[in-house]
Amino acid sequence: MNQINxxxxxxxxxxxxxxxxxxxPQNNRVLIQEFWSTKTxxxxxxxxxxxxDSRVYRGISVEDIFLDQEVKxxxxxxxxxxxxxxxxxxxxxxxxxxxxSRLKILIVGVxxxxxxxxxxxxxxxxxxxxxxxxxxxxxxxxxxxLKHFAPYSLLELIKNEESNYQEDYMDGGWVASSYLKPDSxxxxxxxxxxxxxxxxxxxxxxxxxxKMKLVSEQGVVIIAxxxxxxxxxxxxxxxxxxxNEDLIKQKLVSNSITWLDFKDRDYxxxxxxxxxxxxxxxxxxxxxxxxxxxxxxxxxxxxN
Amino acid sequence: xxxxxxxxxxxxxxxxxxxxLMRTKDDSRWLFIVVSSFIFYGWWDWRFLFLxxxxxxxxxxxxxxxxxxxxxKKVILGTSLIANLGSLFVFKYSVFFGRIIEAAFxxxxxxxxxxTRIPEFALILPVGISFYTFxxxxxxxxxxxxxxxxxxxxxxxxxxLAMFPQLVAGPIIRAKDFLTQLESxxxxxxxxxxxxxxLICYGLFQKVVIADNLxxxxxxxYEGSTVYSGTIYWWVVAIAFSFQIYADFSGYSLIARGLAxxxxxxxxxxxxxxxxxxxxxxxxxxxxxxxxxxxxxYVYIPLGGSRKGVLYGVFALTIxxxxxxxxxxxNYTFIIWASIHVILILIERHSKWNKKLEKFPLLLxxxxxxxxxxxxxxxxAISIEQAxxxxxxxxxxxxxxxxFITYYFNNLSFLLLAFVxxxxxxxxxxxxxxxxxxxxxREVIDVALVSCSIFxxxxxxxEGQQFIYFQF
Numbered sequence: 001m002n003q004i005n006x007x008x009x010x011x012x013x014x015x016x017x018x019x020x021x022x023x024x025p026q027n028n029r030v031l032i033q034e035f036w037s038t039k040t041x042x043x044x045x046x047x048x049x050x051x052x053d054s055r056v057y058r059g060i061s062v063e064d065i066f067l068d069q070e071v072k073x074x075x076x077x078x079x080x081x082x083x084x085x086x087x088x089x090x091x092x093x094x095x096x097x098x099x100x101s102r103l104k105i106l107i108v109g110v111x112x113x114x115x116x117x118x119x120x121x122x123x124x125x126x127x128x129x130x131x132x133x134x135x136x137x138x139x140x141x142x143x144x145x146l147k148h149f150a151p152y153s154l155l156e157l158i159k160n161e162e163s164n165y166q167e168d169y170m171d172g173g174w175v176a177s178s179y180l181k182p183d184s185x186x187x188x189x190x191x192x193x194x195x196x197x198x199x200x201x202x203x204x205x206x207x208x209x210x211k212m213k214l215v216s217e218q219g220v221v222i223i224a225x226x227x228x229x230x231x232x233x234x235x236x237x238x239x240x241x242x243x244n245e246d247l248i249k250q251k252l253v254s255n256s257i258t259w260l261d262f263k264d265r266d267y268x269x270x271x272x273x274x275x276x277x278x279x280x281x282x283x284x285x286x287x288x289x290x291x292x293x294x295x296x297x298x299x300x301x302x303x304n
Numbered sequence: 305x306x307x308x309x310x311x312x313x314x315x316x317x318x319x320x321x322x323x324x325l326m327r328t329k330d331d332s333r334w335l336f337i338v339v340s341s342f343i344f345y346g347w348w349d350w351r352f353l354f355l356x357x358x359x360x361x362x363x364x365x366x367x368x369x370x371x372x373x374x375x376x377k378k379v380i381l382g383t384s385l386i387a388n389l390g391s392l393f394v395f396k397y398s399v400f401f402g403r404i405i406e407a408a409f410x411x412x413x414x415x416x417x418x419x420t421r422i423p424e425f426a427l428i429l430p431v432g433i434s435f436y437t438f439x440x441x442x443x444x445x446x447x448x449x450x451x452x453x454x455x456x457x458x459x460x461x462x463x464x465l466a467m468f469p470q471l472v473a474g475p476i477i478r479a480k481d482f483l484t485q486l487e488s489x490x491x492x493x494x495x496x497x498x499x500x501x502x503l504i505c506y507g508l509f510q511k512v513v514i515a516d517n518l519x520x521x522x523x524x525x526y527e528g529s530t531v532y533s534g535t536i537y538w539w540v541v542a543i544a545f546s547f548q549i550y551a552d553f554s555g556y557s558l559i560a561r562g563l564a565x566x567x568x569x570x571x572x573x574x575x576x577x578x579x580x581x582x583x584x585x586x587x588x589x590x591x592x593x594x595x596x597x598x599x600x601x602y603v604y605i606p607l608g609g610s611r612k613g614v615l616y617g618v619f620a621l622t623i624x625x626x627x628x629x630x631x632x633x634x635n636y637t638f639i640i641w642a643s644i645h646v647i648l649i650l651i652e653r654h655s656k657w658n659k660k661l662e663k664f665p666l667l668l669x670x671x672x673x674x675x676x677x678x679x680x681x682x683x684x685a686i687s688i689e690q691a692x693x694x695x696x697x698x699x700x701x702x703x704x705x706x707x708f709i710t711y712y713f714n715n716l717s718f719l720l721l722a723f724v725x726x727x728x729x730x731x732x733x734x735x736x737x738x739x740x741x742x743x744x745x746r747e748v749i750d751v752a753l754v755s756c757s758i759f760x761x762x763x764x765x766x767e768g769q770q771f772i773y774f775q776f
Contacts, residue, residue, distance in 0.1 A: 014755065
């Protein structure tokens with residue numbers, strides 16, 4: 001018999017067996033790519049855009065911000081891994097506002113990392129932005145079929161063991177994440193190492209502040225905050241990254257930008273940097289409350 | 305368009321559906337190859353098609369003119385060399401040499417600003433430029449040497465130059481081999497179709513299963529985004545890169561050969577298990593064979609090779625290897641990488657140390673592999689400083705936690721797999737029992753291996769990455 005036909009038969013049998021025996025891959029790479037591609041190439045349909053780095057895309061659920069809002073708003077979390085608050089990134093975020101929106105709200109998570117020269121390169125975002133049309137269409141229309149052929153990790157196949165890192169890719173650009181065994185110190189080493197070579201730069205900071213001023217002058221309501229993490233992380237960032245929260249807050253507020261303060265102790269981080277799902281929902285609801293208060297009172301500074 | 309993409313799958317299905325209809329007449333066959341290849345290349349960036357067309361036109365015209373005006377052969381060849389190497393220089397080396405000139409002037413306390421004046425379009429490296437430029441040049445040089453008759457049909461010429469399976473990352477095919485093949489066509493029989501499928505599957509397996517799964521481990525080490533360090537760790541990184549670059553490039557070549565075979569053509573082998581070489585010289589006879597032989601035929605031998613005495617031989621070898629190094633990229637790291645190989649080959653040639661260990665082939669293979677892996681550090685590093693730092697960590701003992709093996713288990717398992725595969729190939733070649741077993745059960749084993757490859761391509765592939773050699 002023809003070897004090609006035999007091979008085809010064997011492969012089909014193997015695929016069917018895998019699909020019957022094994023559960024779906026824990027982190028379906030096809031769906032993850034679809035998530036990022038859909039988020040990046042979303043249309044200009046939103047009243048609220050959230051931007052920032054991984055603390056934002058893992059820490060803010062837009063749906064929960066709007067949960068108690070009386071005004072009907074639509075929003076998207078445009079956070080990306082290692083995102084820097086550069087002009088091009090902010091412009092990208094602004095491009096997602098619905099042109100006829102009467103209330104454009106930009107929520108910006110400001111972390112020390114997001115004001116470094118390295119972060120301003122926005123590698124992760126640019127990777128998705130550089131996708132060709134075919135790639136975007138592929139994610140949009142073929143993911144439903146291709147997800148069945150998403151690769152497994154070898155460990156999954158051998159041990160069939162759950163990964164410690166759990167993540168759910170939600171609508172609206174949020175990645176709800178957590179560790180099965182939380183370790184609030186695990187991220188510290190990496191951040192310490194990162195800050196030895198990448199510190200907050202004056203050039204990047206000035207550029208960000210200037211951009212915020214310009215955007216605010218255009219009538220966009222800006223809400224900025226430092227995403228909560230842990231006490232140890234805050235200590236590390238304040239002592240080693242060159243991040244001066246008070247100064248940034250003061251300069252933003254002087255340009256009619258709202259700054260929100262959050263206490264680390266009110267939330268739980270699974271790795272010392274990112275909030276777990278429950279805390280992310282809580283933070284989002286807290287932002288929602290203050291947003292409602294802001295829209296009602298038009299005050300610029302909020303109490304804790 | 306890259307081989308490991310849905311786009312290419314669609315492209316190749318359409319191509320092979322239409323191929324039987326188009327291949328029967330010369331003009332339609334060549335036109336079909338050219339148009340398909342231009343779509344394949346233009347998918348990346350259609351603007352750079354003009355460069356292939358320019359490079360091809362120069363050599364097509366030069367080839368024809370050499371026959372019409374034999375008196376001016378040298379001038380015509382010179383023009384072709386200047387045009388081809390000039391465009392290669394502009395796109396690949398202008399920044400590198402611009403910086404060198406700037407540095408030279410700064411030594412004289414003169415500030416010259418060259419790099420920022422380079423037009424933006426010249427800062428983009430056209431995919432595969434080094435491959436098709438060399439291929440185009442070999443056509444003109446062979447005509448100049450009276451080893452080839454130019455083709456009169458421009459479609460025939462471009463179907464040789466631009467044929468999509470090898471256009472962006474080789475193998476570098478020679479006009480004198482391939483123009484003749486393209487003059488006719490053959491319908492692949494059952495065995496040829498099976499062999500084509502085998503090559504494509506093994507190639508994809510090497511690329512998406514081995515190379516792509518190793519890339520995260522290696523990239524995180526070189527980008528400094530890992531918490532791990534220590535002597536053992538860096539040796540594993542170096543060895544992993546040896547297998548990654550091999551699987552990546554050899555994988556591409558296998559797919560290219562398989563696609564050509566499915567069309568009814570034949571590309572020569574480009575990799576012959578180089579890590580089973582028992583000398584560095586043998587390594588070069590097995591690694592990227594089409595490039596090594598190109599440099600041998602068009603640089604090393606014309607320079608006199610080893611026929612003009614020891615010193616001249618050293619000179620020819622050094623020039624050839626350095627050019628080969630710089631061919632890979634405009635960076636000092638590639639020059640150092642090539643220089644290490646020159647030194648290793650010279651030591652080997654003059655001390656004949658490996659002859660003394662002939663009875664221990666596995667030991668020889670291990671020694672050569674280690675030498676090659678050390679040199680790859682310069683190839684992978686982004687700067688000489690980084691490479692020196694890595695080598696320092698490899699050679700100055702620093703204890704390392706072996707926890708990285710657990711952390712990178714998903715990646716390192718594929719290093720082990722690659723290692724075992726090479727060991728089995730060694731066994732099949734050297735051990736009679738394995739050889740006999742394979743020959744007896746060849747059909748069953750091949751079906752099992754191809755089936756496993758396809759299964760792993762589906763379910764154990766790594767993060768999709770571009771082929772490393774695209775950047776050359």
